[in-house]
Amino acid sequence: MDFQATIDADGRIEPRDAMPDGYRKTLIRQIAQHAHSEIIGMQPEGNWISRAPSLRRKAILMAKVQDEAGHGLYLYAAAETLGVDRADLLDLLHSGKQKYSSIFNYPTLTWADIGAIGWLVDGAAIVNQVPLCRCSYGPYARAMVRVCKEESFHQRQGFEILYTLSKGTEAQKAMAQDALNRWWWPSLMMFGPPDAASTHSEQSMAWGIKRHSNDELRQRFVDMTVPQADVLGLRVPDDGLVYEDGHYRFTEPDYTELYDVVKGNGPCNQQRLSHRVKAHEDGAWVREAAAAYAAKRAERAA
Amino acid sequence: MNDLLEYTLRLGDDALIAAQRTGEWIAAAPQLEEDVALGNIGLDQLGQARSLLQYAGSLDGRTEDELAYFRDEREFRNLQLCELPNGDFAFAMARLLYFATYQHLLYDELRSCADETLAGVAGKAVKEVAYHVDHATQWVLRLGDGTEESHRRMQAALDALWPYTAEMFASDDVVRQLSVAVDPSTLEEEWTRRVTAVIDESTCERPTSSYQHSGGRSGRHTEHMGYLLAELQHVARSHPGATW
Numbered sequence: 435m436d437f438q439a440t441i442d443a444d445g446r447i448e449p450r451d452a453m454p455d456g457y458r459k460t461l462i463r464q465i466a467q468h469a470h471s472e473i474i475g476m477q478p479e480g481n482w483i484s485r486a487p488s489l490r491r492k493a494i495l496m497a498k499v500q501d502e503a504g505h506g507l508y509l510y511a512a513a514e515t516l517g518v519d520r521a522d523l524l525d526l527l528h529s530g531k532q533k534y535s536s537i538f539n540y541p542t543l544t545w546a547d548i549g550a551i552g553w554l555v556d557g558a559a560i561v562n563q564v565p566l567c568r569c570s571y572g573p574y575a576r577a578m579v580r581v582c583k584e585e586s587f588h589q590r591q592g593f594e595i596l597y598t599l600s601k602g603t604e605a606q607k608a609m610a611q612d613a614l615n616r617w618w619w620p621s622l623m624m625f626g627p628p629d630a631a632s633t634h635s636e637q638s639m640a641w642g643i644k645r646h647s648n649d650e651l652r653q654r655f656v657d658m659t660v661p662q663a664d665v666l667g668l669r670v671p672d673d674g675l676v677y678e679d680g681h682y683r684f685t686e687p688d689y690t691e692l693y694d695v696v697k698g699n700g701p702c703n704q705q706r707l708s709h710r711v712k713a714h715e716d717g718a719w720v721r722e723a724a725a726a727y728a729a730k731r732a733e734r735a736a
Numbered sequence: 737m738n739d740l741l742e743y744t745l746r747l748g749d750d751a752l753i754a755a756q757r758t759g760e761w762i763a764a765a766p767q768l769e770e771d772v773a774l775g776n777i778g779l780d781q782l783g784q785a786r787s788l789l790q791y792a793g794s795l796d797g798r799t800e801d802e803l804a805y806f807r808d809e810r811e812f813r814n815l816q817l818c819e820l821p822n823g824d825f826a827f828a829m830a831r832l833l834y835f836a837t838y839q840h841l842l843y844d845e846l847r848s849c850a851d852e853t854l855a856g857v858a859g860k861a862v863k864e865v866a867y868h869v870d871h872a873t874q875w876v877l878r879l880g881d882g883t884e885e886s887h888r889r890m891q892a893a894l895d896a897l898w899p900y901t902a903e904m905f906a907s908d909d910v911v912r913q914l915s916v917a918v919d920p921s922t923l924e925e926e927w928t929r930r931v932t933a934v935i936d937e938s939t940c941e942r943p944t945s946s947y948q949h950s951g952g953r954s955g956r957h958t959e960h961m962g963y964l965l966a967e968l969q970h971v972a973r974s975h976p977g978a979t980w
Contacts, residue, residue: 473768480763484756487971488801488980489789492759493782499762500775507768545971545980595980603978709763717766719889720825723882730881 441642446572449515457641460634461571462516463532464643469509470527470534472502474706478542479551487545494591495548501584508580512573528711536692537624539700546599546606546613552592554614554621554659560585561655562625570642593662600666607667614663615671622684623692625652631689656682739914741795742813744854745803746910746953747842748788749814752804753961754835755781756968760822770825773871777832780864787857805972809962810955817900819952819961823893826886829875830893836868837930838904841923851916873934880938891940898943903950 437453440446447453476499483499486492510520526532537555542548563585566578599610626632626648638644646654660682663670674685694700758778765771789800817835822828843865846858879890905924911917932942951957972980 473763473771476763476771483759483762484967485971487805487975487978489752489782489786489804491980492755493779493786496759496762496775496779496782500772500779503762503768503771503775507772510768598980603975605975606978713764713766716764717770717825719883719885720766720879723886724878726886727878727882 441570441640444642445570446575447570448572456637457643458516460638460641460643461574462513462518464638465509465513465516465574466518466523466526466532467534469506469513469523470532471538472506472509474527474534474538474710476502476506477706477709478538478540478702479548481542482545482548485545486548491548491595498552498588498591501588505581505584508577512577515573524714528707528714530698530707533696534706535624536695536700537620538706539695539702540617540620541702543616544609544613546596546609547617549592549595549599549610550613550617552588552590553596553662554592554617555624556585556588556592557659558621558624558655560589561651561658565645565651568645593666596666596668600668610666611668614668618671619687619691622652622655622687623689625649625655627689627692628686653681656684738795739910740851740916741792742910743914743917744788744792744795746813748785748792748803749812750818750835750839751781751788752785753812753814753818753964755779755785756964757818757820757822757831758828761828766825774828777868777871780861780868784857784861784864787860791853791857801972805969809957809965812952812955812957812961812965814952814957815900815903816949816952816958816961817897817903819958819964820897820900821960823896824889825875826879826889826893827896829872829879830890830897832868832872833876833931833934834897834901834904836865836872837927838920838923839865840869841927842918842920845918845923846916849916849918854916876934876938876940880935880940887939890938894935894940895943895945899945899948902948903952906950906953908953 437447437451437457440451447457479495479502480499483492483495486495510523513523514520523532527534537558542551560582563578563582567575567582569575569578596610596613599606626635629635629647629649632648635644635647639647660670660675672685674683676683695703698704755778758774758781761774762771762778765774785804786800789803793799793803815835817831820831840862843858843862847855847862849855849858876890876894879886881887905920905927907919907921911919935942949958972978
């Protein structure tokens, strides 16, 4: 079956199948960006491993950040099935030529931010990613099935952190509300620009890479999240929020902030990228040693 | 303090402080596979710490978190080896080789001790630390026998940590009097045999150092310990009585 017929029949494209160049490039860009987001996303949460306020929370957080490294690994492997190399993709990240999700350019200032990231950021990621489990490219779809299972656990643990805080002391409640105030708008921006301004969407929909528009997914997220905020006893920081015809109508975020952060002008862009580059450069001698050792072993075995 | 509590705190504090340092590597490792591996190792260490501190707490009516977050520096019983700040990756692997080889020998003995809880914790942990030993061994070999630079760094790390190893095997009244305890002095010979076999194969030289640090078991730590605890404890201590 040729490419278009497979897409039309809602089938899966596999690595050896013929595919248009644009499809391959779009997927490489999207999967790489997704993988980069996983590994950059380890930083804002990793920031709290040493300070998590109970040993149980510390263990959960450590496991979560480790899952993200694992997600990065499967996603880079999925990208590699399209004929690119992880090392080259990392170079593109490090040189700023490929992006990662802008949400990770915001700082984690208090322990409640770890709850907000799990609840809102992982919640938004799930809304974005569940449809990707049916994406037309097989290796990406299969990687996403596994990623989504773990993300739903992450989202629950974030909600549970905030639930505990919201039932706690006044200071803990204030910490939870402050985190929601700061993470709400950036979370809404995770779905990308409004449909009218989204440049890649239409072609990606036609190729079965994307299944729903940015605005549809954003609405789905708001509808899912607002009742959860009520359970937490926290106030969503949007005066325009009203329930109408089965949906919560909400105020659109200020997308100029999104475009600025994407361009590099967010609170942590420099910090995140330079931390990543430093880890990579500091590790260069280790990777060289591993390669030299493997070569020596191969030589001795020959 | 009774001997069983004291002994359990030693083991639990070693694991807790080791986990704290291992956790600092996450998102800073030389490659993504290593972020995953160090995450696993840190989680194992933290899991051991929790089981041991829960048990210690049950002996005197405290929770694991009270023990971890609300004791002061002089009350911690861990080895100084565990608290030293992270250096480069060679330092991390040298420390893991020394520490996990010790833990492996210790837990392997402890799993047949008469205290059911300690034996149970040791039985689970011995499998985990066998993997830590293997992981550290593979890296010490790669780095020692890799490039000139990695060899130099591996040697420097093995040397720098050597003066913190004798403390692992120090015997005292607590371990001699407590029947369920493993007297760590009985582990030294086998530890030295295993560790030097790895060092020899790695083409590094066996470290020689006459000075050996001590004090962790009686709560005399390095200057680094206070900062480690400040970071570990500050949120919990800022909200006394809060639940997380």
